[in-house]
Amino acid sequence: MAANNSIEWRAVCEKFRLAQELSEIESKKDPENNPFRSKYKARDLLKEIHCSLKKIEIEEQGEAGDEADCESSQTADGEPEDGFEKTFTGDSAAGLRAARLAVLQYHLGVNHIETEELSAGELHLMVCMKLIDKCTTTRENVSLFIHVRNQLGILWAGRDEIEKAQGFLEIAETMYLVYMKEDGQPPLDLQDFFVPEGEELSQQEKIRRFEMAYTHTLYYLAQVYKNLQQYERAAQYCHSTLQRQLEYKQFAPLEWAINAATLSQYYITKTRYMEARHCLAAASVIANLAGEIPSEAAAKESEAESEKREELLQKRAEIARCWIKYCLNLLQDAKKLLEDNIGELDLDRQDELKRARRNEEEEKEKGRKSAILFGSSDTFDSICSLEEKVSSMLPLEFEEARSIFLVGQSYVTQAKEYFAMDGHVTDHIEILQDHSALFKVLAFFEEDLERRCKMHKRRVDMLEPICKDLNAQYYLLICRQLQFELAETYYEMMDLKLAVADKLDQPDVHTIKKFNHLCSSSMKYYQMFLDSTRSPEGKFPEKLEDDLLRPALVAKFRVARLHSKLISSNLATQMENLSLSLESYNFVVQYCEENPEAKNAVETELELSMEMVSLLPLKINRIRSTLASSK
Amino acid sequence: EANTNSDGDAIKVFVRVRPLTQGTGLSTDGDHSLCLTVSSPQTVRLHCKPEPRTFTYDHVADMNTSQEEVFSSVAKNIVESCMNGYNGTIFAYGQTGSGKTFTMLGPSELDNFSDELRGVIPRSFEYLFFLINREVERSGGTKSFLCKCSFIEIYNEQIYDLLDSVSTSLFLREDIKRGVFVEGSVEKYAASAAEAYQVLSMGWRNRRVASTSMNRESSRSHAVFTMTLESKETGQEVVNIRTSQLNLVDLAGSERQRDTHTEGSRLKEASSINRSLMCLGQVIMALMDVSNGKNRHICYRDSKLTFLLRDSLGGNAKTYIIANVHPGSKCFGETLSTLQFAQRAKLIKNKAMVNEDTQGNVR
Numbered sequence: 006m007a008a009n010n011s012i013e014w015r016a017v018c019e020k021f022r023l024a025q026e027l028s029e030i031e032s033k034k035d036p037e038n039n040p041f042r043s044k045y046k047a048r049d050l051l052k053e054i055h056c057s058l059k060k061i062e063i064e065e066q067g068e069a070g071d072e073a074d075c076e077s078s079q080t081a082d083g084e085p086e087d088g089f090e091k092t093f094t095g096d097s098a099a100g101l102r103a104a105r106l107a108v109l110q111y112h113l114g115v116n117h118i119e120t121e122e123l124s125a126g127e128l129h130l131m132v133c134m135k136l137i138d139k140c141t142t143t144r145e146n147v148s149l150f151i152h153v154r155n156q157l158g159i160l161w162a163g164r165d166e167i168e169k170a171q172g173f174l175e176i177a178e179t180m181y182l183v184y185m186k187e188d189g190q191p192p193l194d195l196q197d198f199f200v201p202e203g204e205e206l207s208q209q210e211k212i213r214r215f216e217m218a219y220t221h222t223l224y225y226l227a228q229v230y231k232n233l234q235q236y237e238r239a240a241q242y243c244h245s246t247l248q249r250q251l252e253y254k255q256f257a258p259l260e261w262a263i264n265a266a267t268l269s270q271y272y273i274t275k276t277r278y279m280e281a282r283h284c285l286a287a288a289s290v291i292a293n294l295a296g297e298i299p300s301e302a303a304a305k306e307s308e309a310e311s312e313k314r315e316e317l318l319q320k321r322a323e324i325a326r327c328w329i330k331y332c333l334n335l336l337q338d339a340k341k342l343l344e345d346n347i348g349e350l351d352l353d354r355q356d357e358l359k360r361a362r363r364n365e366e367e368e369k370e371k372g373r374k375s376a377i378l379f380g381s382s383d384t385f386d387s388i389c390s391l392e393e394k395v396s397s398m399l400p401l402e403f404e405e406a407r408s409i410f411l412v413g414q415s416y417v418t419q420a421k422e423y424f425a426m427d428g429h430v431t432d433h434i435e436i437l438q439d440h441s442a443l444f445k446v447l448a449f450f451e452e453d454l455e456r457r458c459k460m461h462k463r464r465v466d467m468l469e470p471i472c473k474d475l476n477a478q479y480y481l482l483i484c485r486q487l488q489f490e491l492a493e494t495y496y497e498m499m500d501l502k503l504a505v506a507d508k509l510d511q512p513d514v515h516t517i518k519k520f521n522h523l524c525s526s527s528m529k530y531y532q533m534f535l536d537s538t539r540s541p542e543g544k545f546p547e548k549l550e551d552d553l554l555r556p557a558l559v560a561k562f563r564v565a566r567l568h569s570k571l572i573s574s575n576l577a578t579q580m581e582n583l584s585l586s587l588e589s590y591n592f593v594v595q596y597c598e599e600n601p602e603a604k605n606a607v608e609t610e611l612e613l614s615m616e617m618v619s620l621l622p623l624k625i626n627r628i629r630s631t632l633a634s635s636k
Numbered sequence: 637e638a639n640t641n642s643d644g645d646a647i648k649v650f651v652r653v654r655p656l657t658q659g660t661g662l663s664t665d666g667d668h669s670l671c672l673t674v675s676s677p678q679t680v681r682l683h684c685k686p687e688p689r690t691f692t693y694d695h696v697a698d699m700n701t702s703q704e705e706v707f708s709s710v711a712k713n714i715v716e717s718c719m720n721g722y723n724g725t726i727f728a729y730g731q732t733g734s735g736k737t738f739t740m741l742g743p744s745e746l747d748n749f750s751d752e753l754r755g756v757i758p759r760s761f762e763y764l765f766f767l768i769n770r771e772v773e774r775s776g777g778t779k780s781f782l783c784k785c786s787f788i789e790i791y792n793e794q795i796y797d798l799l800d801s802v803s804t805s806l807f808l809r810e811d812i813k814r815g816v817f818v819e820g821s822v823e824k825y826a827a828s829a830a831e832a833y834q835v836l837s838m839g840w841r842n843r844r845v846a847s848t849s850m851n852r853e854s855s856r857s858h859a860v861f862t863m864t865l866e867s868k869e870t871g872q873e874v875v876n877i878r879t880s881q882l883n884l885v886d887l888a889g890s891e892r893q894r895d896t897h898t899e900g901s902r903l904k905e906a907s908s909i910n911r912s913l914m915c916l917g918q919v920i921m922a923l924m925d926v927s928n929g930k931n932r933h934i935c936y937r938d939s940k941l942t943f944l945l946r947d948s949l950g951g952n953a954k955t956y957i958i959a960n961v962h963p964g965s966k967c968f969g970e971t972l973s974t975l976q977f978a979q980r981a982k983l984i985k986n987k988a989m990v991n992e993d994t995q996g997n998v999r
Contacts, residue, residue, distance in 0.1 A: 159903050159905055162903040163903070224906055225903050225906075227916065228915075239919060239923055240923055243923075246916060247916070260917075263935045264917045264920065267934070267935050270920075270924060270932040270933060270934070273930060274930045320935075326935075327935065330931060330933045333931060427811075428809045430810040430812050430815075471812070475812055476812065476814065476815065478721070478815070478880075478952060479723075480815070541720060541721065
């Protein structure tokens with residue numbers, strides 16, 4: 006080891022400090038036409054240090070050249086040695102010498118990579134690897150082991166050799182884990198090799214840097230696994246990256262929160278609601294750490310405040326929208342589980358699931374929970390208490406469903422505040438569509454038909470005004486979605502009214518009027534949807550686009566049914582309605598005859614349409630003869 | 637014929653191969669070996685190893701194709717649709733030096749309107765005003781048109797107004813009636829092709845000025861020229877107003893678009909982890925793209941460009957992408973990625989569907 010306080014050594018340390026400064030700070034100010042000026046200067050300094058190190062070594066040791074480590078560039082010979090061929094222990098004098106040279110090689114490697122000389126950079130990194138691979142892993146070199154492998158991982162991924170990158174990074178991961186298990190003391194940072202005595206980093210800073218290097222390893226592995234299409238694993242590594250950032254306080258609150266909220270959406274697609282909820286609760290809590298939202302007045306005063314306000318409001322609204330999806334999917338998944346073949350609540354199934362739930366819930370949750378928790382000591386409790394506000398279990402009855410619905414609805418209100426119609430049309434409508442979907446799935450759990458009908462009415466009330474105002478030239482797809490949804494909602498209400506009326510002996514005039522109104526409203530929106538597919542000249546397409554095929558034929562089919570449902574005491578009107586109904590049924594049948602590939606898309610509807618096409622004419626004829634005889 | 641199907645095949649792709657040139661200062665100068673051949677008016681064969689690959693598009697134009705031919709196949713229909721109330725968009729995509737600006741504008745410093753080499757944009761102006769005048773004449777004065785132009789630049793995800801060189805960055809907004817628009821951008825009226833061209837060249841000059849004073853390269857920004865056409869028809873006491881938009885877009889050089897999906901397997905670095913966090917989100921997002929039709933929310937917004945033109949990418953609009961490629965063998969990598977992008981573009985269609993619920997509705 007060099008005498009830590011010699012004048013020469015102080016000069017070396019000063020050079021190293023300068024090289025770091027040039028590379029990290031000065032280089033940002035380099036002119037466009039000479040972008041790597043400071044990096045080149047830093048490189049020269051590093052090379053000088055390398056030379057003087059050699060010199061000091063020779064002077065002190067007197068016994069030069071223990072290995073073939075003369076000059077860097079021509080030494081990448083042979084295979085890297087395996088673990089069992091370690092020559093020195095990492096903390097021996099020889100081990101430290103090797104590590105010190107390796108640090109320089111590492112910096113030279115990174116420097117070359119940053120100046121777009123990848124192959125030269127690779128060479129230096131490999132020399133670095135060889136030097137430390139001769140030593141056992143200790144506190145002195147473990148950090149370097151991880152850093153150099155991170156760099157090699159990035160390098161090889163850039164060359165599209167993902168497996169090679171994966172190899173380096175996975176070794177780094179293992180090394181960290183083994184070191185933490187066997188030693189765990191704060192390791193030396195790369196910088197610690199080149200500071201005069203007494204100026205070493207604090208223990209705390211050493212830990213921070215070491216843990217950060219490992220966080221980076223995990224973060225690169227997340228990307229590697231994504232590129233290898235190992236999605237489950239990639240998600241797991243994203244999760245760990247987030248978790249570690251929080252633990253070691255290495256994060257920007259808003260970005261962290263958005264990442265966690267995004268991860269929750271991944272868990273939703275995998276129906277893992279407990280994990281999704283945890284991510285969301287953490288996202289909400291951490292987003293609050295980003296500071297107070299500047300008031301409107303403050304925003305008017307200064308641009309910085311205005312930007313901050315905009316950003317905070319937007320990110321919080323985004324997180325609210327992720328919560329909405331959580332509630333919605335939880336309800337919808339429960340519905341799927343509980344419904345029978347006509348979409349009604351299956352009571353037997355409900356009992357069965359309730360029983361099953363009592364038995365398994367506890368043990369299942371215990372097993373998974375410990376693996377996924379986020380939080381540093383200060384945030385952990387707030388995250389848990391936010392979690393408690395909404396269930397992560399599939400609701401099995403109305404009350405449970407309702408409490409999830411209410412949470413979802415409160416996030417709807419919150420999200421709409423930022424995503425107002427004026428300025429954010431698409432987002433605003435998407436939120437309303439979610440709100441409508443929340444009502445729709447809540448209605449499934451409601452047993453009282455009148456109350457259920459009222460829930461659907463709420464959907465109509467929120468969607469109908471927009472559907473009227475929205476410009477179809479710019480929002481064609483959304484218009485179609487709204488038209489279709491309104492048509493379906495009215496259809497559903499019509500069905501419910503029918504079910505209610507069936508229980509009465511004789512429906513009164515008011516009920517009939519109401520019923521007919523629902524029928525015509527539904528028809529109106531189906532028709533608007535169908536009309537949206539026409540050409541400017543008003544022609545209906547001969548061949549429907551793939552993504553419109555099923556909706557359009559279903560719309561025709563529904564229109565046909567609705568025409569036949571209309572109630573009228575007037576025979577002539579009855580006959581007319583039935584004829585219109587027949588016409589629409591015919592359309593479905595004929596379209597499928599001309600385009601056989603459509604048959605699969607509307608199997609059930611086609612079957613019923615064919616049946617109706619053969620039955621309706623009889624019915625119509627019967628009315629016609631009654632009419633004729635009554636004249 | 638262009639109008640029979642309102643949303644069929646929303647995006648068409650035209651590939652244009654530029655001629656080899658010398659003395660342009662490009663690194664490809666003097667290299668005479670080609671990496672591709674135009675094998676038919678719809679196909680191009682790229683000389684890959686070990687097997688050549690053939691790509692198919694709506695149209696492939698070889699080195700000898702004239703500007704007039706490009707205009708007729710790409711822009712004519714779109715301009716006509718605009719007269720009928722459709723929105724239309726023409727994109728030029730490709731590597732720097734592959735001929736995007738030549739295709740769209742023509743040779744640089746062109747003020748001569750009759751030049752044979754003038755590009756798609758001036759020709760579109762001429763054709764649009766030719767159609768307008770014809771329509772006005774035919775209607776006997778019951779129909780009138782109003783044409784407004786705006787010209788913006790998107791650089792580093794910020795929007796600048798090229799018709800107002802002192803403006804700071806602008807915001808995108810959405811309105812229930814007029815769709816997505818740039819709030820506060822200058823709109824200039826144009827009553828003839830010459831006036832429209834004047835607006836264009838004024839903005840174009842600003843774009844260049846910006847490239848020196850602020851150290852930006854024009855090829856790193858997207859430029860969007862938008863013409864809003866309003867037609868007014870007066871019948872018996874009813875006034876019928878229709879508007880449509882024509883967007884002419886010169887995209888940044890494809891090699892600069894690091895943030896698009898063309899990136900391959902490169903890892904994002906974390907030299908400063910805060911900067912890289914956005915990317916972690918993108919990793920997670922990529923995992924969800926293979927989801928099972930679940931209804932989820934993505935917090936990361938579209939880029940400004942795709943948001944502004946969202947209607948053109950798989951919506952209710954006529955869209956043509958001109959993919960410009962350089963045939964030199966040195967450009968092989970870029971050309972391959974341009975051709976692949978162009979092929980993917982054919983698949984861009986709105987993934988969202990009409991939300992038809994298939995469960996339990998046949999009773």
